[in-house]
Amino acid sequence: MSSKQKILSVAGLLSGALVWGVMWYPYRLLHGMGVGGILSTLITYCVAMLLGLFFMGPIWRELRHAGWQSIVLLASAGWTNLGYVLATLEGEIMRVMLLFYLAPLWTLFFSYWLLREKLNSFGYAIILLSLSGAFVILWDARHGLPLPQNLAEWIGLSAGMSFALMNVMVRRIQHLSLNFKVVSAWFGTALFTAVLAGYQDSFMTGLQNIPTDAWGWLLAVGLAICVITYSVQYGLTHLPANQAIVLFLSELVFAAVSAYLLAGEEIGSREIIGAGLIVSASLLSGKIHHHSSTNKIKSAWENK
Known part of the structure; x- marks a missing residue:
């Protein structure tokens, strides 16, 4: 990978x-x-997909080469994006985001399974730190077991698992173009959401009653998703899965600041300690790839 590609990926x-x-x-x-x-x-994801397809050309030609891996990418991207929205609408931003960012733990297992990235001492440290962070955040003497306390937190946790799988699949599917991967993320989210919307009796009524000023926000968010998804998929394609997750850690900082300024949420001591453990796990995840490269341990996929 050239230095220009690395800079653009970061x-x-x-x-x-x-x-x-x-x-x-x-x-x-x-x-x-x-x-x-x-x-x-x-x-918003339909807007992003329509805008993207206008510029990306005939990506459907790749469908015959897509295979089962593209279906996994489509499904994982769908739940990652929808789960993020649903969890942050109802839950405390930082608790939801911290559960989402247990992703390095799940990335470790998916990388081993799909990329053949071998587990070493750093991997065991990541498991320990991630689970310790989750334990600290979720422990509640009234409920006993350190489990998510509401539906939003469960959604945030599952969306983080899905995000880890998407991260690894984008890295694995090297035979498909970046454009195809980007559209898969949009289409997967739109399809996943459309299926759920079909079970809502009030869906058509809600669609017909969208206020005029809301359409401006919907179009703006769709445009932002269109641009940023392409940027993220480019980075995921050119950087190792365990390094990409480290860069995504800055999202916790942006989320914490925005939650404080825009929603008045304050972070408690448990969240701070748990965040420190999870961040440490994510930072260590970047060492896995470096360590394995130094010792000439390559995955079967990387040797192709």
Whole structure:
């Protein structure tokens, strides 16, 4: 990888972290205008997909080469994006985001399974730190077991698992173009959301009653998603999965600042300690690839 590609990859992932660190806010504004999370997600990702397809050309030619891996990418991207919206609409931003950012733990397992990246001492440290961070954040003497306390937190946790899988799949599917991967993320989210919307009796009524000023926000968010998804997918394609997750950590900073300024949320001592453990795990995840490269341990995929 050239130095230019590396710079662009890092910039793409950091810009994605900034946008997604504050993206919860326009979705909450839309929710306040009467546009629910499922409906707003469906519209914004349809906007992103239509805008993207206009510039990307005939990517459907790659469908015959896509295979089962593209279906996994499509499904994982769909739940990652929809889960993010639903979790941040109802839950405390930082608790949800910290559970989402247990992703290095899940990335470790998916990388071993799909990329053949071998587990070493850093990997065991990541497991310990991630689980310790989750334990600190979730422990509640009244409920006993350190589990998510509400539906939003469960969604945030599962979306983080899905994000880890998407991260690894983008890295694995090297035979498909970047454009195809980007559209898969948009289409997967739109399809996933459309299926859920079909079970809502009030969906059509909500669609017909969207306020005029809400359409401006929907179009703006769709445009932002269009641009930033391409940037993020570029970074995920050219950087190792365990290094990419480290760059995404800056999203926690952007989320914490925006949650404090825009939602008045304050971070407690447990969240701070848990965040420190999870951040440490994420930082160590970048060492896995470096350590394995130094010792000439290569995955079967990387040797192709």
